[in-house]
Amino acid sequence: MTITAPCVVSLTWQLTDAQNRPIDELKEPVEFFYGGDDLLAKVEEALEGHAVGDELRVQLEPEHAFGDYRPELVCFEERSLFPAQLEAGMTFEGLPAGHATPDMPADAIYVVTEVYPSHVVLDANHPLAGMALRLTMTVRDVREASADELEARSVGGASITLLDTAAKPH
Numbered sequence: 001m002t003i004t005a006p007c008v009v010s011l012t013w014q015l016t017d018a019q020n021r022p023i024d025e026l027k028e029p030v031e032f033f034y035g036g037d038d039l040l041a042k043v044e045e046a047l048e049g050h051a052v053g054d055e056l057r058v059q060l061e062p063e064h065a066f067g068d069y070r071p072e073l074v075c076f077e078e079r080s081l082f083p084a085q086l087e088a089g090m091t092f093e094g095l096p097a098g099h100a101t102p103d104m105p106a107d108a109i110y111v112v113t114e115v116y117p118s119h120v121v122l123d124a125n126h127p128l129a130g131m132a133l134r135l136t137m138t139v140r141d142v143r144e145a146s147a148d149e150l151e152a153r154s155v156g157g158a159s160i161t162l163l164d165t166a167a168k169p170h
């Protein structure tokens with residue numbers, strides 16, 4: 001079966017930056033809904049018409065992946081708004097109650113980048129924002145999508161956003 005929308009494709013991959021430094025690797029196949037919400041448009045474009053066993057290489061510029069880095073998504077908040085145990089790399093969904101930066105997105109995931117006695121530096125940019133990426137994928141399986149997958153336009157949980165969690169500091 002060749003990859004055409006809609007279907008479910010199982011992939012393994014290696015993701016590197018433009019200097020070929022490793023960022024993420026899927027050694028075990030993960031299923032993605034092709035023709036829905038699971039994959040970036042450039043990744044879907046590259047997969048179109050391929051079949052099991054095919055290996056593809058895709059160059060993703062920031063505008064085709066996680067966007068440009070936006071300095072306006074960095075803010076400073078009072079240290080007292082955060083838990084006592086706080087370190088760089090921790091993430092928070094939204095800003096804490098009492099935050100001082102009303103123009104920041106309320107639903108963003110914020111990464112603590114620096115902790116000072118008086119304040120904390122938060123960054124709502126995706127960790128891969130502004131980066132050119134190289135993705136080497138191998139198609140491991142292609143199958144018809146189930147009725148539930150067709151309705152959801154997703155396999156559920158396993159999506160290119162897996163890169164989000166793999167790339168974010170924990």
